[in-house]
Amino acid sequence: MGGAGESHDIMAGRMLTLPHRPFRIAAAVALAVAITVLIALVLWAILAAATEASGTSRVDIPHLLRMTSIQAGLTTILSLAVGTALAWSLNRLRFPGRDLLVGLFASAIVTPGMVVAFGLLAIWGRNGWINQASNALFGVSIGNPAFGLSGILFAHVVLDAAFAARILLARLDAIPTNRLKTGQSLALTAWQRFALIDWPALRGSIPGIGAIIFLLAFTSFPIVLLLGGGPANQTLEVAIYAAVRQDFDLSGAVRLAATQIAVCSVVILIASALAPVPTSFGASASPLWRDSTAARMLQSLVLAIATLGFVAPLLSVLIDGFGSIGRVLAQPTFWWATVTSLAVGSASALLTLVLALALAMGRGATGNKPLRTLLGMPAFAYLAVPAVVLSLGFFLLVRSLGAAPAQAAPFVVIVANSLLALPFAIATLGPPLEAITRGRGKLMRSLGLSGWRQFRLVELPLIGRDLGVMLALAFCFSLGDLGVIALFGTQDLQTLPLMMFRAMGSYRNNDAGAIAAILLIGTVLAFAGLPKLFGKIADAAR
Amino acid sequence: MLHVEDLRFIHPGQPLEYCFNFTGQAGEVTAISGASGSGKSTLLDLIAGFLEPRSGQIKLDGADLASLPPERRPISLLLQSESLFEHLSAGRNIALGLPPRTAKEIIRQKVDQALGEVGLSGVEHQIAATLSGGQKQRVALARTLLRDRPVLLLDEPFSALDDETRGTIRDLVGVLTRSHGWYTILVSHHADDVEQLAQRRYRLDEGRLELY
Numbered sequence: 084m085g086g087a088g089e090s091h092d093i094m095a096g097r098m099l100t101l102p103h104r105p106f107r108i109a110a111a112v113a114l115a116v117a118i119t120v121l122i123a124l125v126l127w128a129i130l131a132a133a134t135e136a137s138g139t140s141r142v143d144i145p146h147l148l149r150m151t152s153i154q155a156g157l158t159t160i161l162s163l164a165v166g167t168a169l170a171w172s173l174n175r176l177r178f179p180g181r182d183l184l185v186g187l188f189a190s191a192i193v194t195p196g197m198v199v200a201f202g203l204l205a206i207w208g209r210n211g212w213i214n215q216a217s218n219a220l221f222g223v224s225i226g227n228p229a230f231g232l233s234g235i236l237f238a239h240v241v242l243d244a245a246f247a248a249r250i251l252l253a254r255l256d257a258i259p260t261n262r263l264k265t266g267q268s269l270a271l272t273a274w275q276r277f278a279l280i281d282w283p284a285l286r287g288s289i290p291g292i293g294a295i296i297f298l299l300a301f302t303s304f305p306i307v308l309l310l311g312g313g314p315a316n317q318t319l320e321v322a323i324y325a326a327v328r329q330d331f332d333l334s335g336a337v338r339l340a341a342t343q344i345a346v347c348s349v350v351i352l353i354a355s356a357l358a359p360v361p362t363s364f365g366a367s368a369s370p371l372w373r374d375s376t377a378a379r380m381l382q383s384l385v386l387a388i389a390t391l392g393f394v395a396p397l398l399s400v401l402i403d404g405f406g407s408i409g410r411v412l413a414q415p416t417f418w419w420a421t422v423t424s425l426a427v428g429s430a431s432a433l434l435t436l437v438l439a440l441a442l443a444m445g446r447g448a449t450g451n452k453p454l455r456t457l458l459g460m461p462a463f464a465y466l467a468v469p470a471v472v473l474s475l476g477f478f479l480l481v482r483s484l485g486a487a488p489a490q491a492a493p494f495v496v497i498v499a500n501s502l503l504a505l506p507f508a509i510a511t512l513g514p515p516l517e518a519i520t521r522g523r524g525k526l527m528r529s530l531g532l533s534g535w536r537q538f539r540l541v542e543l544p545l546i547g548r549d550l551g552v553m554l555a556l557a558f559c560f561s562l563g564d565l566g567v568i569a570l571f572g573t574q575d576l577q578t579l580p581l582m583m584f585r586a587m588g589s590y591r592n593n594d595a596g597a598i599a600a601i602l603l604i605g606t607v608l609a610f611a612g613l614p615k616l617f618g619k620i621a622d623a624a625r
Numbered sequence: 626m627l628h629v630e631d632l633r634f635i636h637p638g639q640p641l642e643y644c645f646n647f648t649g650q651a652g653e654v655t656a657i658s659g660a661s662g663s664g665k666s667t668l669l670d671l672i673a674g675f676l677e678p679r680s681g682q683i684k685l686d687g688a689d690l691a692s693l694p695p696e697r698r699p700i701s702l703l704l705q706s707e708s709l710f711e712h713l714s715a716g717r718n719i720a721l722g723l724p725p726r727t728a729k730e731i732i733r734q735k736v737d738q739a740l741g742e743v744g745l746s747g748v749e750h751q752i753a754a755t756l757s758g759g760q761k762q763r764v765a766l767a768r769t770l771l772r773d774r775p776v777l778l779l780d781e782p783f784s785a786l787d788d789e790t791r792g793t794i795r796d797l798v799g800v801l802t803r804s805h806g807w808y809t810i811l812v813s814h815h816a817d818d819v820e821q822l823a824q825r826r827y828r829l830d831e832g833r834l835e836l837y
Contacts, residue, residue, distance in 0.1 A: 099675045102696075103696075526707065528695045540713060545712055
């Protein structure tokens with residue numbers, strides 16, 4: 084109770100201060116086992132198919148592995164460099180609209196990859212803004228830099244550098260004020276300040292963020308699919324899709340999936356040993372210490388270029404999209420796809436909420452280490468088994484059970500999207516729930532609060548906004564998903580991303596642009612609105 | 626009568642074995658003082674049920690408490706801080722001292738009454754985070770009144786308060802202990818608090834309590 088160190092040791096050793104919640108633990112164990120069994124079945128279906136597969140496949144795994152690794156490695160290096168520069172600039176500069184810009188960069192994690200890819204094509208593509216301007220002014224074309232490795236890297240860096248910047252900015256904002264005061268009193272230069280104060284605060288996060296960016300780039304699907312420009316730049320993920328949907332080479336797909344799982348598992352093992360990466364953020368700190376004019380000019384330049392790089396593709400999607408939005412709105416298939424997207428998004432977000440809440444609550448209710456490890460395992464499901472691989476596994480599983488994939492499609496799409504969002508959901512809800520049970524367990528237990536009262540009076544009001552963030556993440560992931568729906572989509576089950584992809588495949592770029600604009604607006608609205616809505620609901624519960 | 630007899634405990638990995646023996650009377654404050662890390666909080670955790678003793682008894686009027694889980698022990702807690710849920714109103718914090726399905730009218734009546742008794746009427750709708758340190762301790766005491774548990778454990782409850790508030794809250798604890806017949810156990814390293822409030826004083830040294 085009294086001395087902090089003494090009290091901590093006691094709680095860490097015995098955990099008798101945790102409220103007694105057998106129902107929470109039992110529910111979490113049941114769900115964790117169910118998820119683990121499901122993933123195991125999916126993996127079994129893939130491995131069983133791999134064992135049966137004949138040796139006639141044409142897939143070139145070494146080439147694909149090399150290309151995927153090069154692409155993911157370059158993406159990681161570039162994203163970390165740009166993200167660090169951007170975080171440094173945002174930490175120093177204060178200007179009207181800064182909070183909006185910081186929020187915009189935070190939304191990178193949910194911005195659909197295919198929307199960004201489409202935006203880059205609109206600017207840098209053969210008929211993009213740059214080529215049009217170049218032709219009009221100089222009569223020459225700059226070609227098509229949006230296609231190929233350069234385009235893939237550009238799109239990945241747009242999203243991943245913004246993601247990295249937001250996390251690194253939180254680290255910079257958390258530097259203790261007294262350390263800044265000391266540095267300021269010593270009149271450190273901008274470089275000294277970065278080397279002596281900023282870098283020590285950032286470097287612990289860099290390996291963890293790098294591992295996640297590598298994994299995201301390694302398993303990237305829509306961006307490589309849209310901007311890859313052919314087999315030369317294909318990655319494992321896209322090759323699996325092509326093997327199933329275009330070449331009907333199931334044995335090749337299975338081998339690719341097994342390779343993908345093996346590589347991802349190794350990266351996860353490395354990543355899990357590195358610093359954790361939070362997904363929700365507090366408010367940025369106010370400035371205390373201004374750098375020299377030269378440094379501030381450099382920061383302004385970095386910020387301007389990064390903002391242009393991130394905002395321009397999204398802006399182009401909106402501008403180009405609105406031009407032909409009327410035509411798309413008049414199509415019944417669009418409305419059917421919208422309803423499907425909203426239904427799938429809502430269902431998978433709710434399923435994610437139930438799973439993440441139950442798992443995080445159960446994990447927070449026990450001090451038993453093996454049990455806590457078991458309850459944390461479902462969070463790794465997506466990271467070990469990416470979208471297209473998961474879909475392939477479900478596809479094989481459904482087929483081996485004798486069911487038609489088309490019939491199982493709605494269920495599979497909802498479950499798969501939910502599993503994909505689960506690690507982010509648990510990362511969002513887990514820490515605050517743990518903090519409540521650890522910090523207030525003694526008080527709750529001594530007052531004899533029931534599990535329901537604990538949730539209604541203590542947890543719900545305190546995690547309301549986190550619930551909104553989690554629902555927004557899950558909904559947006561599902562809304563922008565192409566990896567799962569690409570394998571399971573049918574004429575009857577078509578979401579907006581799949582409709583957009585099909586429109587691009589049949590050269591209806593105006594339709595695709597309009598759908599991209601709608602997807603972008605939907606994502607931004609959900610990402611900004613849901614946390615606020617749930618914050619208000621939580622306030623009302625107080 | 627509250628009897629703690631041969632209550633033994635060892636922190637994992639540490640050589641010292643605590644062995645606690647003391648007696649408390651209804652309507653009296655029993656003070657436990659000692660150096661930082663001497664085990665004062667360990668004793669309160671054992672009494673509250675947050676730690677399991679290796680052996681020994683905690684008896685209240687003959688009934689054994691040691692086998693009960695924390696939530697079923699006839700005990701209330703008042704800590705240095707975090708005795709309240711800061712996001713809830715003062716009234717809701719106090720109402721947590723009543724059984725779950727108490728009628729709203731009775732809750733309002735009892736909360737008003739408890740707040741009156743601790744001299745803090747009119748703050749029931751105020752969010753706990755906005756209260757001063759002294760007001761928070763009064764609200765926690767008001768909740769203790771509604772819980773109506775005979776044993777009150779105080780862990781450095783006045784440490785975060787200024788001198789004037791400290792004296793007022795200390796007096797209030799003394800008055801409530803006498804009027805409600807509580808067995809109040811105060812852990813403090815402030816000689817002032819111990820002298821002003823306690824009828825029975827123990828010093829904790831080398832894992833043993835000594836009456837002084």
